[in-house]
Amino acid sequence: MSVKLQVGLAAAMALLLATTTALAAGRNPNPGVLPVNARAHGKSYGEWGAAWWTALFSIPVMNNDHPLFSGGAFGGEKGVVFLAATGGGVTVDITIPTETTLFVPVLNTECSVVEGPPFHGDNEEELRACANGFLDHTSGVFASIDGVAVSNLESYRVESPLFQFGPLPEDNVLGVPAGTTSLSVDAGIYLLVAPLKVGTHTIVVQGTFDDLNFTVDTTFHITVVE
Numbered sequence: 001m002s003v004k005l006q007v008g009l010a011a012a013m014a015l016l017l018a019t020t021t022a023l024a025a026g027r028n029p030n031p032g033v034l035p036v037n038a039r040a041h042g043k044s045y046g047e048w049g050a051a052w053w054t055a056l057f058s059i060p061v062m063n064n065d066h067p068l069f070s071g072g073a074f075g076g077e078k079g080v081v082f083l084a085a086t087g088g089g090v091t092v093d094i095t096i097p098t099e100t101t102l103f104v105p106v107l108n109t110e111c112s113v114v115e116g117p118p119f120h121g122d123n124e125e126e127l128r129a130c131a132n133g134f135l136d137h138t139s140g141v142f143a144s145i146d147g148v149a150v151s152n153l154e155s156y157r158v159e160s161p162l163f164q165f166g167p168l169p170e171d172n173v174l175g176v177p178a179g180t181t182s183l184s185v186d187a188g189i190y191l192l193v194a195p196l197k198v199g200t201h202t203i204v205v206q207g208t209f210d211d212l213n214f215t216v217d218t219t220f221h222i223t224v225v226e
Helices: 003-027 045-057 124-136
Strands: 072-075 080-084 090-097 101-112 138-145 157-159 163-165 182-193 199-209 214-225
Touching: 045 072, 045 080, 045 101, 045 157, 045 163, 045 182, 072 090, 080 090, 101 124, 101 138, 101 199, 101 214, 124 138, 124 157, 124 182, 138 182
Parallel strands: 080 101, 090 214
Antiparallel strands: 072 080, 101 182, 138 199, 157 182, 163 182, 199 214
């Protein structure tokens, strides 16, 4: 075999390896985060977004404390725990069992029929425009898992189907009468994080809603136990 042919074959093999690696990375550039078209525990990303808000709104405000204000973990249905981020650079400590999937909003918002402006819409079209309008004007969006930045966050942007939340409890976070129900639409950048290994982990989410002049900045310290 000639030297030229050997060099050509070596170059072709290197190109094939690089292409294969790139394709593999393209399929899932963030190992540990489920692809946005995946279904986890029977729901799509958008359906989990609707479930996130439904669960959040079902929690009454107790002593001025609520995950929407202080951040935290809630939910837990079907092996999925919801995280809630907030502003102010807070740190939230949570403990979860093994085999728990985390549903993590980086930035998310919803609009409903029952809320007043700017979170109000009278029909599905208006609700979608409302929720997506806030997400269209964001900046500084960032997330990391155990010190590794999540790449291409915009690809994890989804919107929910039209859904109904409620009946709401007494002292609900929306400040409306107990028993209220409403149609709603969610839009958000979410991460479905596959079960983490036993031990300690850190998830950071940041981003600003420019139109609302509100910045999300939360660090989750997560302990996974048997």
